[in-house]
Amino acid sequence: MLRVLRVDLSYFFRTKWLIATLVALNLSDMLVVGLIYSHMMSFDYFVFFAPGVVVSAMFAAALDVGRRVYLGLTEGVTQYYLSLPISLNALTWAHLLSAGFGGTIYGGIILAFALVAVPQLASPAILLFIPLMFVLSMGLSGITAVLNLFSKGGDRYWVFAEGVQTALLGLSTVFYPIQTMQAVLPSPVVGVVQVNPLSQAVDALREAAVSSPALTLGVGLQVGATSVLLMLVGAVGYRHVFAKVREDGKVS
Amino acid sequence: MNTKALASLFAFDFWEAFDSISWVVYFWFYFAFQFFVYGSLMANLVVTVNNYFFYYGAGLVVLLSFNVASWAGRRFVESAHEGRLRYLLSLPIGRGELFVSQLMLGVAVNLTRMVPPLVLVLWLSGLFTPWALVTSVLVLCAIATGIIGLMVSLSVIAFRSFDIYSAIVAALSALLIRFSTINYPISSMTAPYAAVSEFNPVTYGSDLFRRALGFNTSLLIDPYLATAVVVALCVGTLFVGMFFLSHVVEGVRSS
Numbered sequence: 001m002l003r004v005l006r007v008d009l010s011y012f013f014r015t016k017w018l019i020a021t022l023v024a025l026n027l028s029d030m031l032v033v034g035l036i037y038s039h040m041m042s043f044d045y046f047v048f049f050a051p052g053v054v055v056s057a058m059f060a061a062a063l064d065v066g067r068r069v070y071l072g073l074t075e076g077v078t079q080y081y082l083s084l085p086i087s088l089n090a091l092t093w094a095h096l097l098s099a100g101f102g103g104t105i106y107g108g109i110i111l112a113f114a115l116v117a118v119p120q121l122a123s124p125a126i127l128l129f130i131p132l133m134f135v136l137s138m139g140l141s142g143i144t145a146v147l148n149l150f151s152k153g154g155d156r157y158w159v160f161a162e163g164v165q166t167a168l169l170g171l172s173t174v175f176y177p178i179q180t181m182q183a184v185l186p187s188p189v190v191g192v193v194q195v196n197p198l199s200q201a202v203d204a205l206r207e208a209a210v211s212s213p214a215l216t217l218g219v220g221l222q223v224g225a226t227s228v229l230l231m232l233v234g235a236v237g238y239r240h241v242f243a244k245v246r247e248d249g250k251v252s
Numbered sequence: 253m254n255t256k257a258l259a260s261l262f263a264f265d266f267w268e269a270f271d272s273i274s275w276v277v278y279f280w281f282y283f284a285f286q287f288f289v290y291g292s293l294m295a296n297l298v299v300t301v302n303n304y305f306f307y308y309g310a311g312l313v314v315l316l317s318f319n320v321a322s323w324a325g326r327r328f329v330e331s332a333h334e335g336r337l338r339y340l341l342s343l344p345i346g347r348g349e350l351f352v353s354q355l356m357l358g359v360a361v362n363l364t365r366m367v368p369p370l371v372l373v374l375w376l377s378g379l380f381t382p383w384a385l386v387t388s389v390l391v392l393c394a395i396a397t398g399i400i401g402l403m404v405s406l407s408v409i410a411f412r413s414f415d416i417y418s419a420i421v422a423a424l425s426a427l428l429i430r431f432s433t434i435n436y437p438i439s440s441m442t443a444p445y446a447a448v449s450e451f452n453p454v455t456y457g458s459d460l461f462r463r464a465l466g467f468n469t470s471l472l473i474d475p476y477l478a479t480a481v482v483v484a485l486c487v488g489t490l491f492v493g494m495f496f497l498s499h500v501v502e503g504v505r506s507s
Contacts, residue, residue: 176297
């Protein structure tokens with residue numbers, strides 16, 4: 001399991017163009033978009049937005065496990081893994097753990113940039129956010145299991161992944177405060193925003209910067225609970241995908 | 253120019269570009285979501301631009317047009333790596349026809365995807381007139397042509413390494429978009445950012461597009477200067493792309 005985890009994780013950091021894309025997007029978002037919008041708003045949007053960039057970076061890195069599983073399914077890597085003496089559960093957890101590490105490492109790099117750019121974010125409570133990123137990344141990667149299942153290993157995976165990423169980021173407090181959303185969006189949509197794990201994560205990060213560790217722990221537990229739920233969905237989803245591949249040789 | 257060969261190439265590529273209906277649906281979903289959700293929420297936060305909702309909507313049309321044009325350039329590179337370009341070069345088709353067919357494809361796909369969002373923005377902003385539609389479509393075509401030419405010119409890198417090409421294009425696209433007036437006016441930028449933005453042709457394209465739509469605010473760059481830059485980008489990248497395809501492209505190394 002650890003070998004599969006290591007190989008899967010190394011694929012993420014080996015894809016140079018993907019890393020370059022993510023870094024360019026995240027840093028330009030933080031240092032250009034955030035700063036410019038600050039001049040256009042009545043509050044310090046840069047300080048508000050920097051934690052949002054960290055969470056969106058972690059989200060993108062965690063979701064990448066879905067791309068790797070999709071490519072593994074289409075290029076026969078998954079079929080090869082299944083021919084090895086490794087259980088379905090071990091294969092499933094290897095991918096979920098790889099997403100956890102990928103999200104934490106990449107999110108951690110962007111967090112380090114954010115701490116340099118916004119020193120106000122630096123607080124002892126921010127350390128609690130690192131293990132939280134790991135659990136959250138594993139949870140968010142669970143979404144990709146569902147996408148792989150519904151796309152049946154087909155090209156529609158990319159459309160589903162892009163659509164889910166757009167919707168989850170757009171309907172979260174990553175880009176805008178909840179008060180603005182409450183003023184503009186209908187209340188059922190605001191309810192969705194509040195249970196969105198990305199909103200919970202970014203609020204936890206913002207809170208970690210200004211609140212006491214005890215308060216942050218409470219928020220952290222909320223994020224952790226949502227993540228574990230998503231992680232379980234992901235585990236069941238990926239196990240089902242791999243079981244189908246083992247039985248039929250393909251997902252559909 | 254062999255118009256029959258050009259028409260055959262274009263027709264084949266054009267229908268292939270619409271193979272995946274789900275991408276077209278996603279494209280319009282993305283526009284609608286960003287315009288109505290992100291746009292309206294950000295419009296509530298922005299205090300320095302009057303009617304930021306439509307300012308953003310116009311920028312979003314340019315952004316998506318940029319993405320479609322980038323896709324057209326990237327598709328050319330992918331076709332080279334998949335061996336299709338070698339096959340096309342072995343046919344009795346001139347390099348000029350090949351380049352023009354790629355360009356026409358990019359512009360045609362751009363129009364089919366961008367006209368519905370463009371009409372929506374014009375209609376909702378109350379600026380819809382046939383003149384506004386025609387001029388804004390012309391500006392979009394000019395921007396798309398410039399970006400496709402740029403991407404095809406950059407594909408010379410891909411003939412050495414596809415990974416490096418993808419990394420450069422991704423980073424360049426991110427910087428061209430961020431350091432432009434797609435999302436915010438130049439007056440809102442700090443002096444160093446504004447200086448970079450002034451060297452970015454996308455800045456001039458975005459502001460010219462807003463002028464064509466009928467937005468007339470002091471936030472926009474002088475239309476004559478913007479027109480000159482967009483035309484220069486178009487002509488310049490077309491010449492470079494044409495030169496590259498005629499003299500450099502022979503084959504491609506697999507990455």
